[in-house]
Each structure stands twice: as structure tokens, then as C-alpha cells.
Amino acid sequence: MTRIGHGGDVYAAARELGRDLHQLLDFSASINPLGPSPAALRTMRAAEVLLSHYPDPACWALRQSLARHWHRPAEEFLVGNGSTELIHLLPRTLAIRHLLLIGPTFSEYAEAMTRAGGQVTMLMADRANGYRLRLELVLAALQKRRRPASGASPIDAVLLCNPNSPTGRACDAGAVRTLARLVARRGLWCIVDESFAEYADHASILSEPLPPRTVVLRSFTKFYGLPGLRAGYAVAKPGVIAQIATQQPPWSVNMLAQQTALAALQDARHAGRSLRFMERERARVQKALTRLPGCTVFPSAVNFLLMELPVGQKATAVVAVLRRQGLLIRDCSQVPGLNGRSVRIAVRSRADNDRLLRALSSLLCEGGA
Ligand SMILES: Cc1ncc(COP(=O)(O)O)c(C=O)c1O
Structure with missing residues (x-):
């Protein structure tokens, strides 16, 4: 398997x-x-007493902590069982039928689209440019594909992994913000996977308000070193977060994960x-x-x-x-x-x-x- x-x-x-x-x-x-973080591990051990209760389905404390960390309202956060759960929720909850994906990249986005019965078009970064992501090409591609071939749905979302896996390349936040604004203006979704962005602060668009149809994904797996815990989160306008949350199974983030992630976030x-x-x-x-x-x-x-x-x-x-x-x-x-x-x-x-x-x-x- x-x-x-x-x-x-x-x-x-x-x-x-x-x-x-x-x-x-x-x-x-x-x-x-x-x-x-050693402090996060201590918190995890202390949290075992909470195993005799159901986890907090609202992930309240962790979302409050994320809100303080990012200086934005707690309603802009949804915590998931790793960012993978959120990647799989997006096509259905946002009714994405045709995703423009910038590759070479992580396979799970295409997998999620296929599972949801959607379609993927890939735009490849060039090896000759060291796989540097050129966002102007994304806009040109959207312009070209405005009228889909008969039978195909029009592109309704763009996904960028920034910094990108497996190439390791990162785009500056300014360029990503411009892309997100233009994509939103066309009525499309812009999804930015920032699962590795703790390593590249200049690349993250989370330091400013997000454009309306933008969803940013983050993870506690990579930089926080907790792959076995399964915790990640989405950031978007409160209405979008509420929309994604409608399809999330209850209690998908256990209490050890919620408490440990919170402590990890605070260990500067x-x-x-x-x-x-x-x-x-x-x-x-x-x-x-x-x-x-x-x-x-x-x-x-x-x-x-x-x-x-x-x-x-x-x-x-x-x-x-x-x-x-x-x-x-x-x-x-x-x-x-x-x-x-x-x-x-x-x-x-x-x-x-x-x-x-x-x-x-x-x-x-x-x-x-
Ligand atoms: C770019 C990227 N995004 C998201 C994920 C999923 O991470 P997790 O579900 O552990 O948060 C991975 C895992 O390999 C990844 O490489």
C-alpha cells in the first residue's frame, strides 16, 4: 500500500x-x-490525562494561539489532521473542478483532485531555470485557457507550493500576493501550500491580510518536527474557513496533537x-x-x-x-x-x-x- x-x-x-x-x-x-521542541514534548506527556475525554472539536486553544502568533482572528484558522487532511477537503468544499498546478511538485494535490473527480492541468517550472517558479507564466496560462476545450471545465483554482517540494525553490511573498489578487479578481481560488515556509519567512504571505479567495496551508510536520502527531492548519477569510470546516469529520485532531502543537508554536x-x-x-x-x-x-x-x-x-x-x-x-x-x-x-x-x-x-x- x-x-x-x-x-x-x-x-x-x-x-x-x-x-x-x-x-x-x-x-x-x-x-x-x-x-x-523539548517544551512541546513535555506538554505532550502532561496532556495524557486528556485522553479520557473527547478532543476539543473546535481546537479552541490552538486556534487562539495561532491567532496571537499571526496577529489575525482565530476565525481565520482551521486545524486539520496534518495539512494532508485539508488538501483533501479543499476540492469538495470549495467545489474545485479543474486545478492549475505548478510543478514539479508534491503529488497529493493531484491525488486529492482525482479522488474528488476533478481535473488537473500542470504547468512545469523549467529545469534550465533551476526549477525557479515563474509566476508570470501562470497568469499567461490562465489567460490562454480562459476558453476550455469542449467538455473540459474551466480552470477554477491555482495551487502553488511555496517553498516548493521537491525542488526547494521559493517565490517572494510579493509575487505570490500579486498572483493571489489577480487570481481572486478572476473569481478563481488560489491555494498556497506553505508547509515549509518556516524556513523561508520572505516567502510567506501570512504577514498581511489575505486576498478573498486565498487559502494558505501550514503544517506542524516539517519545521516543528512532529510528523507522527498529525497537525496542520488552513488560513483564509472566516467565511471560507467555515465553508471548509463543514466537511471535516468531527474530532479529527486529537488532544495530544492540539496541545503539543500549541507548545511547539510558542517555543521561539x-x-x-x-x-x-x-x-x-x-x-x-x-x-x-x-x-x-x-x-x-x-x-x-x-x-x-x-x-x-x-x-x-x-x-x-x-x-x-x-x-x-x-x-x-x-x-x-x-x-x-x-x-x-x-x-x-x-x-x-x-x-x-x-x-x-x-x-x-x-x-x-x-x-x-
Ligand atoms: C509540500 C507538502 N505539503 C504538505 C504535506 C503534508 O504534510 P502533513 O500532512 O504532514 O502536514 C507534505 C508532506 O510531505 C508536503 O511535502
């Missing part, structure tokens, strides 16, 4: 390799290598430490990967790097060899818009990164995959 397009299935890898989970190093999911020291570490370590890993013969490493604003293996190597084969050594990296060869040599590597601790660099070096310098 492994789905193409996701990293982080350490359970399947452990079963397949006959190893303990903790013997694996997972570079395939991009999670803060410093782990969750851990956040600062995490950002400083990533800035240094990403630069170091990027430099080391670039030195591997024939490898191309793309610029990244976040906690992972997109890399192309040397010509003649296949991502699938290299990923499989590393996997047998307990090193999981993300095979991106099936991501539409990327080539068969593309892999994504999360930046982990210095020692873990050195282990992967040594393995890659011996694989690529001494023997084929």
Missing part, C-alpha cells in the same frame, strides 16, 4: 529490510533534524536554533554533494536538497542500494517534470549527513549502482 510520491514510510522499510526502525536513517521525509528559542542549524548544515551538505562527480544540486530555501545523479545513473537503482544500507532517500524519478536521475535528500544531523555523503561517494566514485 506504499503510495508513489511520499517519503517517510520507515515502517515499510523496516519490515522489508528486517531491521529495527531506529537502525534506519530517513532522508526521504524532510523533518527538522533537531527534532520537536527552539525555532531560532533550528533555523540557524539548517542554514549552516544545508550549505555544508550542498557543497559536499556538489563535489560528487557529475551530480547537480539545485538551490534550496528549505531543509532538503533536490539533486540529479550523474548521467548514466538511475535514481531508482541508487535509492535501492542505499536502502539496503539503511539509508532512505527519496526517489523523484516518477515526479512529473523531473528526470530519472532526480533524488531528494533531507538535511539531517551532521553525523547522519556525513554517513550518507560517505555512502554516496563510495557508490558514485567507486562503483555503479
Whole structure:
């Protein structure tokens, strides 16, 4: 039941390799290598007494805390069971039939559209530009596709992942805001997935009021280091939030998740430490990967790097060899818009990164995959 397009299935890898989970190093999911805030973990342990009650279906305390954090009303927030739950709610609740998606990108958006019986058109960022997102092309595409081919529904939403996964590229907030305003003016929805935006503050549009038909998604998985907890949130005008909430199952965010996420959000020291570490370590890993013969490493604003293996190597084969050594990296060869040599590597601790660099070096310098 492994789905193409996701990293982080350490359970399947452990079963397949006959190893303990903790013997694996997972570079395939991009999670803060410093782990969750220690204060958040203490809060989680203290919250176990709440397990004898149903969770707060309104996620009241967490939404109040988000409101203070972002200086906007609590009615502009909806908390979900990870941002994935919200991604799947959007097509149905906003009646999106035809999504313009800017790729190469995370697979779940297209998956959600397909499940809801909708259609996806992809606009690909160019490899020659290092997969830099050029938002002017989105507007040109909308102009061109105003009149859909017979039988097709007109595009009614645009989705941008910013910073983008798996390319690591980020657009400045100003450009995204311009896009969102123009998209709203045409009566379309603009969805911006900011699941990695804690690493790239300049990219987030949350510091100012949002245009009317804009939905921003955020996650406690990546920067807050809590993938197993399942917490994420949507930000939009209160009417839009109320509309999305109508289809959310009750109690989808448990109380450990609500309380831990709240404490994580408030730990500014851990956040600062995490950002400083990533800035240094990403630069170091990027430099080391670039030195591997024939490898191309793309610029990244976040906690992972997109890399192309040397010509003649296949991502699938290299990923499989590393996997047998307990090193999981993300095979991106099936991501539409990327080539068969593309892999994504999360930046982990210095020692873990050195282990992967040594393995890659011996694989690529001494023997084929
Ligand atoms: C870009 C992006 N958005 C959203 C998600 C979903 O994150 P979660 O459901 O854990 O919040 C992921 C997970 O890999 C992702 O890469």
C-alpha cells in the first residue's frame, strides 16, 4: 500500500529490510533534524490525562494561539489532521473542478483532485531555470485557457507550493500576493501550500491580510518536527474557513496533537536554533554533494536538497542500494517534470549527513549502482 510520491514510510522499510526502525536513517521525509521542541514534548506527556475525554472539536486553544502568533482572528484558522487532511477537503468544499498546478511538485494535490473527480492541468517550472517558479507564466496560462476545450471545465483554482517540494525553490511573498489578487479578481481560488515556509519567512504571505479567495496551508510536520502527531492548519477569510470546516469529520485532531502543537508554536528559542542549524548544515551538505562527480544540486530555501545523479545513473537503482544500507532517500524519478536521475535528500544531523555523503561517494566514485 506504499503510495508513489511520499517519503517517510520507515515502517515499510523496516519490515522489508528486517531491521529495527531506529537502525534506519530517513532522508526521504524532510523533518527538522533537531527534532520537536523539548517544551512541546513535555506538554505532550502532561496532556495524557486528556485522553479520557473527547478532543476539543473546535481546537479552541490552538486556534487562539495561532491567532496571537499571526496577529489575525482565530476565525481565520482551521486545524486539520496534518495539512494532508485539508488538501483533501479543499476540492469538495470549495467545489474545485479543474486545478492549475505548478510543478514539479508534491503529488497529493493531484491525488486529492482525482479522488474528488476533478481535473488537473500542470504547468512545469523549467529545469534550465533551476526549477525557479515563474509566476508570470501562470497568469499567461490562465489567460490562454480562459476558453476550455469542449467538455473540459474551466480552470477554477491555482495551487502553488511555496517553498516548493521537491525542488526547494521559493517565490517572494510579493509575487505570490500579486498572483493571489489577480487570481481572486478572476473569481478563481488560489491555494498556497506553505508547509515549509518556516524556513523561508520572505516567502510567506501570512504577514498581511489575505486576498478573498486565498487559502494558505501550514503544517506542524516539517519545521516543528512532529510528523507522527498529525497537525496542520488552513488560513483564509472566516467565511471560507467555515465553508471548509463543514466537511471535516468531527474530532479529527486529537488532544495530544492540539496541545503539543500549541507548545511547539510558542517555543521561539527552539525555532531560532533550528533555523540557524539548517542554514549552516544545508550549505555544508550542498557543497559536499556538489563535489560528487557529475551530480547537480539545485538551490534550496528549505531543509532538503533536490539533486540529479550523474548521467548514466538511475535514481531508482541508487535509492535501492542505499536502502539496503539503511539509508532512505527519496526517489523523484516518477515526479512529473523531473528526470530519472532526480533524488531528494533531507538535511539531517551532521553525523547522519556525513554517513550518507560517505555512502554516496563510495557508490558514485567507486562503483555503479
Ligand atoms: C509540500 C507538502 N505539503 C504538505 C504535506 C503534508 O504534510 P502533513 O500532512 O504532514 O502536514 C507534505 C508532506 O510531505 C508536503 O511535502
